Amino acid sequence: METNSGTPCEYLLDCLVGDATEQQRKAFENHLSECSSCHTQWKEMNEVWSGLPDTVEPVEPPAELKEEVMAFVFGRNIPEQTEIVCDTPARPAVRPKIRRSKRNYSVGVAVAAVFMIACFWMYTSQSGDQSLFTTVSAQPLYVEQTYTLRSFDRSAADAQGTGWIVCQGKNKKLVVNVSGLDSTAENEAYQVWLIRNGHRQNAGTFRVDPKGSGVLIYDLPRKNGEFDSIGITREPDSEGSEPRGQKVLGN
Numbered sequence: 001m002e003t004n005s006g007t008p009c010e011y012l013l014d015c016l017v018g019d020a021t022e023q024q025r026k027a028f029e030n031h032l033s034e035c036s037s038c039h040t041q042w043k044e045m046n047e048v049w050s051g052l053p054d055t056v057e058p059v060e061p062p063a064e065l066k067e068e069v070m071a072f073v074f075g076r077n078i079p080e081q082t083e084i085v086c087d088t089p090a091r092p093a094v095r096p097k098i099r100r101s102k103r104n105y106s107v108g109v110a111v112a113a114v115f116m117i118a119c120f121w122m123y124t125s126q127s128g129d130q131s132l133f134t135t136v137s138a139q140p141l142y143v144e145q146t147y148t149l150r151s152f153d154r155s156a157a158d159a160q161g162t163g164w165i166v167c168q169g170k171n172k173k174l175v176v177n178v179s180g181l182d183s184t185a186e187n188e189a190y191q192v193w194l195i196r197n198g199h200r201q202n203a204g205t206f207r208v209d210p211k212g213s214g215v216l217i218y219d220l221p222r223k224n225g226e227f228d229s230i231g232i233t234r235e236p237d238s239e240g241s242e243p244r245g246q247k248v249l250g251n
Contacts, residue, residue, distance in 0.1 A: 009038055040179060142167055147230050149249040156182055161249050163230050172220040174203060181212040181248060189238040192216055194227035201227065205238040
């Protein structure tokens with residue numbers, strides 16, 4: 001899904017959380033029949049967004065929730081014993097309203113997914129204890145670069161993905177969201193490589209859920225963190241420092 005200013009692609013997140021105007025909603029609905037990427041992303045994210053667990057009661061989030069969630073995503077003031085597992089998708093316990101400027105519209109589906117996962121983790125772990133959170137100063141969150149990942153594997157022609165460089169202050173994250181990949185067996189894992197001038201840098205590994213969807217979040221170093229392209233390979237394990245398996249996705 002490419003996002004260009006003024007195009008219906010930008011309305012996906014607004015339609016998802018109910019912030020879109022009637023005109024934007026109709027434009028996006030008409031656009032879905034023409035854009036297979038948006039159609040796939042909309043279907044997946046709408047299932048996550050609307051499929052609340054039966055055992056979790058909706059909770060009205062505090063006004064500072066967005067800042068707390070983004071602080072969590074960027075790894076600040078989080079208890080050491082707690083972690084997010086991205087191998088299987090989490091379902092949100094709340095449906096927060098998201099307010100942002102036009103600059104942030106291109107954050108898109110991956111940040112929405114991370115936002116919902118963080119919301120679910122925080123609200124199911126806090127047990128009503130607001131002292132677990134530390135209020136952080138609001139900093140603008142924006143997407144610096146978007147990468148569209150296409151299949152390099154004929155046996156998984158429907159596989160696709162998107163990568164975003166998400167910036168907040170001096171921190172940068174690479175968020176990779178994929179779908180349509182084959183399930184891994186035993187110790188197998190998918191590995192993300194950042195490529196610049198022929199040199200590959202390991203950005204971490206992930207596994208997918210039964211539907212072939214997965215998310216990876218990688219801290220980009222402030223020095224030597226630039227790259228030209230992204231490649232994803234299927235590896236026999238998660239220990240490799242060089243690609244050993246077949247390339248399945250790339251831009």
